[in-house]
Amino acid sequence: MPPYARRGHLVASNGHDAWDALPQITAPTLILHGDQDRLTPPDNVALLAGRIPDTRTHLFPGARHAYFQECRPQASTVVAEFLAGLQ
Incomplete structure (x- = not known):
């Protein structure tokens, strides 16, 4: 990513x-996260999931x-399974 x-x-x-807006989300939500993320702590997953109704996490x-680059095949599978479950 360039500096700008x-x-x-x-x-x-x-x-x-x-x-404050998170509880108003009405769409089924999938939260994906790396457990070794140093930029955004993994503990945030539980915080978000606790605020957004109908949330799944991985x-x-x-x-x-x-994670989307490091675990591309696994992430693609998790997302595909989540989306298939919405049908």
Whole structure:
């Protein structure tokens, strides 16, 4: 990611607070996370799941913040199974 994009992401992330809106989410939700993420602590998964109704979670063992690259085949399977269950 180029430096300007990193800065923009940081500014957007630091100013974003949707905590109060999370219980209003009505769509089935899947939260995926690496259990070795140092940027966003894995404990946040339980916090989010506790606020969003109808939530499923999956932690990827040994994965960091970019679990979607580190665990692409596993992540694809988890997402496909979640979406198939919605039909």
